[in-house]
Amino acid sequence: MLQIKDLHANINGKEILKGLNLTVRPGEIHAIMGPNGAGKSTLSSVLTGNPVFDVTHGEVTFLGKNLLELAPEERANEGIFLSFQYPVEIPGVSMVNFMRTAINEQRKYRNLPPVSATDFLRLMREKKELVEMDNKLANRSVNEGFSGGEKKRNEIFQMAMLEPRLSILDETDSGLDIDALRIVANGVNKLKSPENASIIITHYQRLLEYIVPDFVHVLYDGRIVKSGDKTLALELENKGYDWIKQEVEGK
Amino acid sequence: MAEDILHEVTSADYKYGFTTDIETDIIPIGLSEDVVRIISAKKNEPEWMLEYRLKAYRHWTTMTMPDWAHLNVPPINYQSISYYAAPKTNGPKSLDEVDPELLKTFNKLGIPLEEQMALSGIAVDAVMDSVSVKTTFKEVLAEKGIIFCSFSEAVEHHPDLIQKYMASVVPVSDNFYAALNSAVFSDGSFVYIPKGVRCPMELSTYFRINASNTGQFERTLIVADEDSYVSYLEGCTAPTRDENQLHAAIVEIIVMKNAEVKYSTVQNWYPGDKNGKGGVYNFVTKRGICKGENSKLSWTQVETGSAITWKYPSCILQGDNSSAEFYSVAVTNHHQQADTGTKMIHLGRNTRSHILSKGISAGVSNNSYRGLVRVGAKAENARNFSQCDSLLLGDKCGAHTFPYMEVNNETAIVEHEATTSKISEDQIFYCNQRGISTEDAVGLIVNGYAKEVLNKLPMEFAVEAQKLLAITLEGSVG
Numbered sequence: 001m002l003q004i005k006d007l008h009a010n011i012n013g014k015e016i017l018k019g020l021n022l023t024v025r026p027g028e029i030h031a032i033m034g035p036n037g038a039g040k041s042t043l044s045s046v047l048t049g050n051p052v053f054d055v056t057h058g059e060v061t062f063l064g065k066n067l068l069e070l071a072p073e074e075r076a077n078e079g080i081f082l083s084f085q086y087p088v089e090i091p092g093v094s095m096v097n098f099m100r101t102a103i104n105e106q107r108k109y110r111n112l113p114p115v116s117a118t119d120f121l122r123l124m125r126e127k128k129e130l131v132e133m134d135n136k137l138a139n140r141s142v143n144e145g146f147s148g149g150e151k152k153r154n155e156i157f158q159m160a161m162l163e164p165r166l167s168i169l170d171e172t173d174s175g176l177d178i179d180a181l182r183i184v185a186n187g188v189n190k191l192k193s194p195e196n197a198s199i200i201i202t203h204y205q206r207l208l209e210y211i212v213p214d215f216v217h218v219l220y221d222g223r224i225v226k227s228g229d230k231t232l233a234l235e236l237e238n239k240g241y242d243w244i245k246q247e248v249e250g251k
Numbered sequence: 252m253a254e255d256i257l258h259e260v261t262s263a264d265y266k267y268g269f270t271t272d273i274e275t276d277i278i279p280i281g282l283s284e285d286v287v288r289i290i291s292a293k294k295n296e297p298e299w300m301l302e303y304r305l306k307a308y309r310h311w312t313t314m315t316m317p318d319w320a321h322l323n324v325p326p327i328n329y330q331s332i333s334y335y336a337a338p339k340t341n342g343p344k345s346l347d348e349v350d351p352e353l354l355k356t357f358n359k360l361g362i363p364l365e366e367q368m369a370l371s372g373i374a375v376d377a378v379m380d381s382v383s384v385k386t387t388f389k390e391v392l393a394e395k396g397i398i399f400c401s402f403s404e405a406v407e408h409h410p411d412l413i414q415k416y417m418a419s420v421v422p423v424s425d426n427f428y429a430a431l432n433s434a435v436f437s438d439g440s441f442v443y444i445p446k447g448v449r450c451p452m453e454l455s456t457y458f459r460i461n462a463s464n465t466g467q468f469e470r471t472l473i474v475a476d477e478d479s480y481v482s483y484l485e486g487c488t489a490p491t492r493d494e495n496q497l498h499a500a501i502v503e504i505i506v507m508k509n510a511e512v513k514y515s516t517v518q519n520w521y522p523g524d525k526n527g528k529g530g531v532y533n534f535v536t537k538r539g540i541c542k543g544e545n546s547k548l549s550w551t552q553v554e555t556g557s558a559i560t561w562k563y564p565s566c567i568l569q570g571d572n573s574s575a576e577f578y579s580v581a582v583t584n585h586h587q588q589a590d591t592g593t594k595m596i597h598l599g600r601n602t603r604s605h606i607l608s609k610g611i612s613a614g615v616s617n618n619s620y621r622g623l624v625r626v627g628a629k630a631e632n633a634r635n636f637s638q639c640d641s642l643l644l645g646d647k648c649g650a651h652t653f654p655y656m657e658v659n660n661e662t663a664i665v666e667h668e669a670t671t672s673k674i675s676e677d678q679i680f681y682c683n684q685r686g687i688s689t690e691d692a693v694g695l696i697v698n699g700y701a702k703e704v705l706n707k708l709p710m711e712f713a714v715e716a717q718k719l720l721a722i723t724l725e726g727s728v729g
Contacts, residue, residue, distance in 0.1 A: 048684050051676070072683035082684050088677045092699025101695060102685040109686065141699065158685065 001026050001197055002047075002067075002166060007058035008222075009046045016042040018222030019058070024166065027194040031208055031233060032201045034219035035241045040201045041085060043219070044170045048082045049075050063165070077109035079165030083155040083172050090142040095154070098142045099124065099161055106162060127160040131187045148175040156187040163191070167198045173207040185210030205237035218244055277336040282329055284308060287434050290335050294403050294437075297410065307423035307433030314427045320561055320590035321619040321651055325495075327532070332466045332497055334435040392450075398443040399454050402470050405441035412443055416474050420503040420538045420567070428499040428534040428561075432468045436501070439469035444479040444510070453709055455484040466497040473503070475510040477543060482513040484712055495558060496521075499534045508543025508570065513551070515708050516564075517716050520556035522723075525614075527586030530558025537564035538594075541573035541602075549576040550593065551707045553716040555723040558587060563621065565594035568602035568630075578704040579608045580716075582697075582723045583616030583648070592622035592653075597633035597663070606637035609701050612648035613724055619651040626663040633663040641671040642700050644693070644724065694721030 002024040009017040016039045024030055034040055046053050047060065049072035060067040067075060090098070103123075104114045115123070128138055131153050143151050152172055159167055169188070173181055188198065188211050200211060208216075208230065216232040217224045220241070225248050226232070236244075278289055287308045291301040316324070392399050398409060406413050423433040440456045456471065475481055485502075498520060506512050514537075523530025533556075539548045550564040566575035577593040595604035604624065612618040618641065626633045641650035652669050674696050682692035698705065698717050705713050 050680055071688075072680060073686050073688050076684050076686040084681065084684075088675070088681045090678055090681070090696055090699060092702040093695055098682075098685070098695070101687055101691065105686040105688070105691070162685070 001063060003059075003061045004047075005059045007046065007060060008056045009042060010054045010056055011042070011052060015056070016053075016222055017046065020219075020223055022217065022224060024197045024199065026165075026197055028215065029192070029198045029200065029211060029213045031213035031216045031230075032199060032219050032224075033203065033205075033216060033233060033236055035245075036203075038219045039222045040219050041170055044082055044168045044199075044201060047075075047168060048072060048080060073105070074109070076162075077106050081159050081162055081164030081167045083152070083159060083167065083169045085170040085172075085174065087143050087146075087151045087155055089144045089146075091144050093142050095138045095140060095142055096124070099158065102158070102162060123161065127157055130160050130190060131157045132183050133157050149177065149180040152176055152184060153180060153187075156184050160187060160191060165196055167191075167196070169198065169200045169202075171201055171203065173202055173204065181207065182210060205233045208233045220244055220248055277333050280331050280333045282308075282332070282334055282435065286334055290435055290437065293335060293337075294406075296406060299410075299414065300406055303418070303423070304434050307430050308435075310424050311427070311430035311434055314430055316427050317561075320621070321617065321653070322559055322561060322588050322590050324532070324559060327495075327497065329431075334466060334468070335437055337437075392452075395448050395451070396445040397448060397450055398441065400441055402436070402439040402441050402472065405472075409441070409443070412474065413441070413472070416472055416503070416505055417470075418503075420505065420540050421501050421536050426536060429501055429536040432470065432499045432501045432536070435466075436468045436470045439471045439500070441471075442473040442481065442483065444475045444481045446476045447478045448476075449479065450481040453482050453484055455486070457486045466499065468498075469500050471500070471502040473512060473514070473539075474505045475507060475512045475546075477508045477510060479507075479510045480512075482709060483515070484709065485514070485516045486519070486712075495523075495529060496531045497534070498531050498557075500536070502535070502537040502539075502564070504539030504548060506539060506541050506543070506546040506548050506573075509545045510543065511547040511549075512539065513549045514539070514564070515551040515712055517553045517708075517712060517719065518556050518560070519719060521558075522556050522587050523558040523585065525585050527558070530587070531556065533557035533560045533562060535560075535562040537562065538567070539565070539575070540567040541570050541575060541599075543570040544572055544599075546570050546573045547575070548573075549578070549707070551576075551578040551704065552580070552591075553701075553705070553708070553719065554579070554581040554589060554591060555719050557589070560587075560589040560591055562591045563593055565596070566604065567596045567598065568604065568633075569598045570602075571599040572601045573599055574603040574605075576604070576707075577606045577608070577622075578707045579620075580611070580701040580704045580720070581608070581618055581620075582611045582720060583613070583618045584723055585614040585616060587614075587616045589617070590619040590621055592620045594623040595625070595635060597624075597626045597630040597635070600629070600631040600633075602630055602633050604633075604635045606635070606639070607704060608637075608639045609704055610639070610641045610650050611644070611697055611700070611720075611724070612641070612650050613644035615647045617649040617651070619653060621653040621655075623655040623657070624665055624667075625657040626660050626665065628659045630660050631662050633660060633665075635663075635665045637665075637667045639667070639669045640700070641669075642697070643671065643673045690721075693724055697721070697724060 004020055004022040007017050007020040032040055046055060055068055100120055133153055137150060172184055213230055216228050216230060218226040226244060287304045291304055421429050423430050442454055444450055473483060504512055520531035520533055541548050548566050554560055568575055575595055581589045581591050583589050593606055606622055608620045610618040610620055620639045624635045639652050643650055650671055654667050656665055658665055678696055679689055679692050697720055705716055708716055
């Protein structure tokens with residue numbers, strides 16, 4: 001589904017990703033862990049086409065297409081979804097209006113007619129329940145005045161609405177209390193299917209108790225330096241990252 | 252990067268830029284007492300109207316163009332403009348008599364004059380160049396005693412009302428453009444709502460400049476008698492032309508005891524091209540008076556057009572407990588300039604005013620809010636709240652706020668809040684990531700920003716205004 005080969009990326013001339021390789025197949029959940037500044041969030045930004053970053057080398061294919069040639073909105077409409085670490089507020093734009101616009105853009109991209117009002121409202125209701133989201137939140141402006149936890153839950157709600165092929169969760173667990181964490185994880189698990197895949201970027205093993213990954217990768221200094229199964233996450237939790245650093249630098 | 256987006260979203264074309272090939276009765280360029288007499292004669296006006304025009308003209312010759320606004324107005328040669336242009340028809344009595352070309356024009360503008368208006372429940376007066384073409388629904392309104400007709404007809408059929416109220420809010424000497432309008436105004440709309448009548452439909456006027464090298468000088472006079480209510484809409488467009496066109500209008504509104512008037516404008520005069528060539532100079536004096544107790548006046552304006560806008564819909568709060576509102580969205584793009592705002596003059600006791608201004612600047616445009624809140628010595632417990640927000644798209648445009656407050660009564664409470672913000676790259680990227688193109692994202696964000704004002708517009712108008720905002724800003728973010 002997703003192949004990343006020797007990916008290099010800069011921000012303001014500073015190289016952050018330094019030859020990253022990753023392959024994600026349908027149905028898989030990949031966790032990406034690593035110390036601060038390793039390039040975890042850069043990876044999610046580059047995959048979704050954030051113009052702040054420049055890709056200097058490497059290739060990324062998604063469902064057979066050259067992802068790097070696509071505009072951010074095209075990548076989204078191809079089925080890539082990013083749950084932002086810091087979702088922005090858009091004052092005056094209601095969640096309903098925002099979601100309907102997004103869904104209709106996606107449908108237009110896929111040559112489908114706009115969703116009817118009844119279908120849309122039913123979909124909203126259904127997905128709100130999935131993430132136990134308050135009705136009031138759905139009627140407010142996009143993220144405006146939402147608490148940190150509400151914003152994250154809203155991200156998962158949007159993910160549920162848009163039904164992406166590949167979801168990237170960028171530190172979705174940071175700032176969440178244990179209840180919110182459970183709700184978010186539940187949402188993700190319910191959306192899991194043999195056709196879809198997820199990349200979960202996290203600092204901590206905590207989220208991985210709820211969302212069980214098929215693979216765990218350690219990102220360090222712009223490269224994936226170690227991969228394993230879910231037990232790697234536990235090892236990292238117990239031993240920290242220093243041993244990885246030593247291993248890498250020792251090479 | 253943001254520059255590229257901005258650039259992309261602000262380069263759409265003006266879709267009302269067509270001209271109509273229609274026979275026009277146009278007088279030679281230039282302005283003099285003789286021209287004023289010719290205009291008056293062409294309209295078969297009574298002597299008092301000619302006298303009024305001449306008085307205004309003489310006063311105008313003593314005045315100079317105001318230069319206090321934050322605008323760069325090129326010199327205007329008032330002798331190179333024609334002051335009267337009319338489609339060649341002689342007062343059509345029914346639709347059959349209206350030139351089909353003219354009807355096509357108004358259809359293109361989306362103003363069907365036919366009975367389909369019945370469905371939308373809006374009565375329309377359409378003014379092309381200098382002449383009112385046709386007023387729909389006159390009969391239905393007449394049953395309730397409502398007068399809605401062209402200004403010329405009102406001069407002919409309701410001279411008492413015109414003489415009583417014309418210039419009672421905007422005197423001929425008020426300002427340079429008001430004096431000019433008073434001397435040469437060609438047509439416009441007149442509305443009278445009798446005591447105790449609630450106007451059953453929205454009244455609406457569409458103004459259109461068609462002929463080249465002409466100015467448009469229309470006048471609107473609205474009188475809402477005691478305990479009455481009316482909602483009035485005004486729309487305007489002009490063809491794309493290389494030269495600048497002058498538009499200097501006057502709107503006067505008189506609101507009596509317990510009456511309410513809502514006045515909504517969507518101003519979409521041709522703004523000029525991307526390089527600032529052509530466009531309408533829009534110098535407009537709009538003022539209302541809340542004359543009686545508990546009267547209420549509300550101005551809502553969406554300003555997207557014109558090369559230069561100079562406009563301050565104002566209200567004199569004379570009646571005790573009267574209230575006024577000013578809701579404005581002003582968008583400038585490319586080389587457009589706007590200096591717009593309001594004046595709230597509190598004279599009566601317990602008077603309230605609310606100002607909400609939302610400026611949006613893109614391209615290399617300049618957008619200024621200018622507002623005066625004055626509380627007179629006798630205006631006990633006057634209350635004003637002003638909020639002026641500016642939204643910038645890109646870093647080559649300007650947003651300015653000039654609030655003035657003159658408070659002469661200690662019991663008054665006057666508040667002013669102002670914010671300036673930019674559409675952030677993060678907001679745009681967030682929308683992009685949800686599959687929404689940058690252009691649509693800007694439209695979405697801008698409409699969200701302006702929502703409080705757009706919500707004040709009647710439904711049909713609000714939808715139109717939302718589209719207009721997005722179109723005006725197409726190509727402004729990159």
